[in-house]
Amino acid sequence: MKAKLFAATSFVLALVLIWPALSSAQETNSIRLLEPQTDAGSPLMQVLKDRHSTRTFSSEKLPLQVLSNMLWAAFGINRPDIGKRTAPSAKNRQEIDIYVATADGLYLYNAKAHKLDLVLAKDIRAVTGTQGYVAEAPVNLIYVADFARMGERPESEKVFYSAAGTGFISENAYLYCTSEGLGTVVRGAVDRPALAKAMGLRPDQRITLAQSVGYPKN
Numbered sequence: 001m002k003a004k005l006f007a008a009t010s011f012v013l014a015l016v017l018i019w020p021a022l023s024s025a026q027e028t029n030s031i032r033l034l035e036p037q038t039d040a041g042s043p044l045m046q047v048l049k050d051r052h053s054t055r056t057f058s059s060e061k062l063p064l065q066v067l068s069n070m071l072w073a074a075f076g077i078n079r080p081d082i083g084k085r086t087a088p089s090a091k092n093r094q095e096i097d098i099y100v101a102t103a104d105g106l107y108l109y110n111a112k113a114h115k116l117d118l119v120l121a122k123d124i125r126a127v128t129g130t131q132g133y134v135a136e137a138p139v140n141l142i143y144v145a146d147f148a149r150m151g152e153r154p155e156s157e158k159v160f161y162s163a164a165g166t167g168f169i170s171e172n173a174y175l176y177c178t179s180e181g182l183g184t185v186v187r188g189a190v191d192r193p194a195l196a197k198a199m200g201l202r203p204d205q206r207i208t209l210a211q212s213v214g215y216p217k218n
């Protein structure tokens with residue numbers, strides 16, 4: 001009886017002692033993004049005048065504030081009371097997920113919590129496209145349409161709406177990058193089966209486009 005009580009007490013004590021370590025390990029699986037700076041940036045007309053694609057990137061990492069701003073600009077929640085976003089989506093299905101591939105790993109942008117959830121602790125940047133610069137860009141965004149979120153409609157419609165939805169998000173990212181002096185290029189040249197495998201996607205999660213982001217190399 002005494003032995004059982006001792007074992008139970010030891011178990012509870014061990015749990016109490018290791019709990020902080022467990023919770024902080026869970027914390028390291030996500031990156032809390034910073035509040036977007038919505039009072040900064042260049043005037044829209046100037047940004048439109050300057051927007052262009054860039055294909056040479058320096059290895060300089062994006063500061064957390066810049067990454068936070070960019071993801072929010074791309075597809076963050078701009079009306080928290082109704083959960084709507086900076087880009088429109090057909091029937092407000094919000095079917096596009098933004099995955100973020102960096103040297104540290106692959107993350108999923110969690111717009112609701114404004115954080116990055118770790119998906120894979122592995123550098124898969126080189127697999128995110130078929131062009132050489134993708135391995136050097138510090139950030140590669142991968143746009144993934146979750147067809148399961150799009151309701152009952154023909155597959156061709158899901159393909160069309162998710163492609164359109166990706167376009168809006170990608171352009172938001174372009175505009176933010178231009179405003180911030182970052183280089184970017186949206187990319188269709190992606191080996192989708194290879195990338196989907198590396199990311200561990202389900203069959204009804206479809207990669208639409210990818211987009212490299214970083215400071216331009218000059």
Ligand SMILES: Cc1cc2nc3c(=O)[nH]c(=O)nc-3n(C[C@H](O)[C@H](O)[C@H](O)COP(=O)(O)O)c2cc1C
Pocket residue numbers: 051052053054055131185186187188189190209
């Ligand atoms: C749907 C789409 C797919 C694209 N795919 C690629 C690509 O795979 N690789 C690339 O280097 N650029 C790609 N681009 C970028 C275009 O080449 C670029 O936008 C075009 O040359 C015009 O240049 P600008 O963006 O500087 O105006 C793509 C653009 C779009 C809209």
